[in-house]
Amino acid sequence: MAQRTLRVATDVGGTFTDLVCFEIDPATGEPRIVTAKSDTTPPDFEKGVLNVLDKAGIDPRDVRFMAHGTTVVINALTERKGVKVGLITTEGFRDTLEIARGNRPDFFNLHYEKPKPFVPRHLRRELPGRISYKGEELKPLDLSGLPAILDDFRSEGVEAVAICFLHSYADTAHEKAALEEVRRLWPGVSVVSSHQITREWREYERTSTAVLSAYVQPTAERYLSRLHNGLKEKGLPGSPYIMQSNCGVDSLESVSKIPITMVESGPASGFWGAAELGKLIGEPNVLALDIGGTTAKCSLIEDGQVRIMTDYWIERDRTSAGYPIMVPVVDLVEIGNGGGSIAWVDDFGKLHVGPQSAGAMPGPAAYGRGGTEATTTDANLWLGRINRDYFCGGEVVADMEAARKAIEAVGVFALVGLVEGGGDFG
Structure with missing residues (x-):
């Protein structure tokens, strides 16, 4: 008897966890689609995924491919439910994160206030060392002050560390050395460096991206680890793929290290689906609206194509510059307002x-x-x-x-x- 072929997609939102299953009947070759919805179960989000699989009557042992999308990262950012982050950067550049850009949308407002940085100044620390824009070492990296910095971070209740050095896109050596030393001195701490996420120039944007990734990393790591273990216990043959913000997928292991790449994981798959639906009904130009429990998203699809951008900003509106995230993301507009x-x-x-x-x-x-x-x-x-x-x-x-x-x-x-x-x- 031929084996059942199940392809499953799940999505964890702020309120509901959804599932779509595509099955090919081994005897007749006929396709069958199953959908299900169950409550999201914070903070144990993986339980919602297991619940919706049970509700749909799907045995994980029969699943041959599983893709998983989630709004956990963007919701944590929007609701400020991440962890306390410490930033390590190049000597003289600790205030880059707060200086930001002169791109405020409300330009003539004399009472304008910049968005509050995710890392306060006393948790932004510096190390001597300098790389040029050509990738040349102008000053050797000095890690002698790192133990004291990490001791201060521990005493302040820091749970994640972000590292971003000047011009590390040209040469990653200093960031890699600092990353390994942090892991050696503080085993188990969540730590990320900017070169792991992006190798593009623009210091502020890279710093912001590393900080936001560190901010959600412990939450994402716990969530993805428990999801993997829960599915394994239920007999899933492989590991689920995690939906990325650019409509692609990546391995669970890779995403756990740099979770900011799934910042718009949930909406990306929805807008991609909207584009494909538009093609089927002969409407290549679509305005797609995704209203969830916590946020609402909108994306313009032209000529049947989802537009991908790398200069993505969250919480940017008419009065606030927002926060940049330098990863490939579906072009969308998002507000912190949903059904819940x-x-x-x-x-x-x-x-x-x-x-x-x-x-x-x-x-x-x-x-x-x-x-x-x-x-x-x-x-x-x-x-x-x-x-x-x-x-x-x-x-x-x-x-x-x-x-x-x-x-x-x-x-x-x-x-x-x-x-x-x-x-x-x-």
């Missing part, structure tokens, strides 16, 4: 939504799982834009009373009343 985004009122009585998300647990108040904060989903249910009688595909009974209380609580602070609704659909 929490509504809140600031000290001046102004209403905001996001970037904090209720996630899957407890989720929106209407989930009836103890959530008390109003979200976009609660508002849409109350206004009847979401059918409360078929909430989450009919799998969840919408707790409209909890939604009402959560929305009213926001209204008290915003000094506005509750709009009549109650979630009648029609």
